Amino acid sequence: MATSGGEDPSGSASSSASALDSLPFSSGNPRIEETRGVVLLHPEPPAASSSSLLPVGRKPRVCVPGVPNHLTYADFGRFCASWASHILETRIIRIDGVEDQYGVLIKFDTQSFTDSFYMSFNGNRFSSLEGNVCRVRFVEDVHYTQLIEHAHSSVTSSAEQPTCPVCLERLDQDPGGILTTICNHSFHYSCMSKWADSSCPVCRYCQQEPEKSSCSVCGTSENLWICVICGHVGCGRYKGGHAIEHWKETQHCYSLELETQKVWDYAGDNYVHRLIQSKTDGNLVEYNFYGDHSVDGMCPTCNGDAGISEALLDSKMEAIVEEYNDLVTSQLEKQRNYYESLLLEVKEDNEKEIAAATEKAVGIKVQKLQAKLDKCMEETGFLNDIHENLVKNMEMWRERIQKVKEREQAAIRLKDEKIEKLEEELRDLIAHFERQNTVAEASESMSSDINGSTILSVPSESSASSNSSIRN
Template sequence: MSTATVSLCVILIEVTEESQLLPSVQYLAPKYRGNMADNGSGKPKELQFAGGDKSKTRGLRKPYNLTVETFTSTETTATTTTGDKKSGGVDNPSKSSSSGQPSDVSDSEGAGETKKVTFLSGNPFVEVTKGVLHLYKENERTPMDKLDVGRSEMLLMLAVPASTSCRDLLQFVAPFQADIEHIKIIRDSIPNQYMVLIKLKSQRQADTFYQTLNGTTFNSFEEDLCNLAYVARVETMKETENVGLPLVGHTELPTCPVCLERMDESVDGVLTILCNHSFHSLCLSKWSDARCPVCRFVQTPELVVGNQCSECKSSESLWICLICGHIGCGRYVHGHAYKHFCETSHCYAIQPDNNRVWDYVGDNFVHRLLQNKDGKLVEVSGRGAPRPEDAGKTETEDKLDSIQLEFTYMLTTQLESQRYYFEEKLASQVREMNRDVEKLQIRLEENDKYKTETDIRLKGLTKEKVNLEKKIAQLTQKLTKATTDLNDEKEVNKHMKKDHDKWVALVAKLEKEHEQYVAEKTAEIVDLKESLRDVMFFMEAGKLVGGSELRDEITEGQVVVGPSAADNAAAASTSKKEQRRKKR
């Protein structure tokens, strides 16, 4: 079962912080040791991790217990006695470590009685750790035919069923006992399978081992096949931020055998066929793996109901990452499955409803098993064992049939997804339209309400306006009246002012007249007073004259009055008196 080229595998055991590394498991193929010499550094070429998000790359995978049992060749001959074999076992310091020893060990010891397995130490050296095992294939393929190219002296036997015991296994490889340096059995928590690392002494011996045993059954009554792959390197590393991220130049593969079988077209060169029977339900239940998130998802339909895209919670068109179990939606929803590939380089995803596996790097479907219309799984590429009903058909017919089926299937799924897509689009448009109509209705109602309110307000305002107009009319009337009154008053005022001037002139005239009058009267009074004095004087004089003997004389006498009677009255009177006295 040799192919022209093979892909070499890389095994990376990423152990948890508190668990121990397994330095004894580490391995580097000779051609890489050569590279190490080329680049001149003392250390082997490091694995190159690409960037990425650790939690996304880890996905749903949880660390689990890993047990490694090492069977080392003791270089003893086939004639070695049982006692010698046991002493070799005592020399092995690991004998005290008996934890995790499988029950098969006693079988191998029992088998020690036969000559076939005496080259292996009786008790395996057992190491236990906890972590996640990553399986990668190199993207660059290595030619099979040239010896000088150098592949690897280490071979990986993948997915050995638990029904094949240690004893069975040792018997299976017994013909090559002289070529084997050591055998390491790696068990994880999957109960029904394990993997085996076989280190051979030279490249040529490894090639012979590979070509002889790859694709053969472990024994005549089991149909499970031995699947071999060349191992480029085995690393154990503590889990850190970048350990476990995508490896540059490598493609990560699922470690679950069921998932591996689902995509065996794509792992051509790593694995040829995992099992030679079709992917029927019996086989699935046999491989049933409670730990693999993908198998759990695909095999338990009741779980599928509640499943959804881990990013957008969509439950339509889901794809599950075969490497880490991430669930994402398809390209017609939000494309989160593709986004997961971009972030983690996990390039295989399975459609749970029909088990079709998509390869994002190859951009095609990679499975050879399809679900037909009846819901049964059928093989399409014809690379597995021929089905009994197809026995009569020629290979070409078979091929044509499978191609036809493949294309019909592809067309159907594409049309289906298109239908989903357009139905979804239509539905969303209807939803949008309904929303718009609702919005418009609400707006209409609002407008109606607003209009009613406005009408009421308008009515009120109109009433107010009428009232105001009435008031304005009244006020205008009042104003007119007041203006008329004012004019009248002004007229009256004008007349009164005119009268006032007249009166003022009159008063002035009267005052003048009055003054004149007063002056006249005063003068009159003065005259009258003079006259009155004269009269009084005369009367007194008459009285005096009448009484005196000299009355005749006096009567004959003359009275001379001074020129200024007023001023010289006193003097005159005095002089008169003197005159009278003289006369006497």
């Protein structure tokens, strides 16, 4: 349970444990097997805050301690039908000291639905015509203290039932949860909701305790006889003799002894009941003796021992046959569980082998892919080196080409300059030749005019410069 920060954990745990209420209970068929235990309940909240204050550290398990005996399993199932899909387990218990009521232990799947169930049903009536009020208590824990096994108990009754006796399906396949009756037989909740009787479908044990009868005249509860004609209850002749007095007054000659369930005929003064209840297993066996008795079965000289012995022998034989059938059933169930375990082991081994083979194949494939990846990485590195070298060579050739272009451009410029100079010199030379021709023509014409005269030519600046350039 939760503790606050400033408290001692051990002290709080001890105080919380001491605050829990203990509810002793029992379950099982008293003729065969009986289980005893104690339910630890959280204390009820105060009346003013019962609808809002919930116990701290509660668990998804509640107890309904006061369910009337006349409410069958189906009636209680309809009472809490809206929460049936969230119920994991329901167990019917017999509360010590309470005769006309039984308790119900309910386990839910979540805490929220447990709180909702508590809020919805705590303090409400089971029906509009019912005077009893439903009380819901939170359960802290359930302790089983004692297991009482009686003689001639069958194996089937004490062993856990793997399947539902009604629908023969496995108990863990129903979403509505499991219902365990007061005789410790487990069923599907949905199967028991259709069972209108308060008895168990397997052993017919009824959760309703039989009412204690008493003599209608003196009120004693020992050696009672009931008239099978009118139902009058009276005591035997060794108590008050009111049963035989009733026969004398009414002439109702048949009377049933409540303890042994045998019918006495007052007129014939003998037992006429042919079926008695065996004390070994509770089954009805045939009683084959019809001897005379002088009293209500209390005669000390009764010679009906042979019939009783025969009936007990038949009952023992039936018990042996039933026990043998139960033993065979249990052995077959063990064999089925054994072979199911073998199949489960084989399935697990196959799964392990498949997983190992898959892991091995994946490892081999990963190794191959890793080798291919390493090879590709190596080739990628080689190609990267070649690329770097090619890039360096390309840069170097670009520089060389640029230098060649620059030299070509410089040579072209020099050539253009030379061509321009030569063209200028050519033009000057052509002009010089033209002037010389002009001067020669002019000199010839003048010579014809001036006879005997000599004309001296004066060199011009252009001719001097041209001559000097030619010499150069």
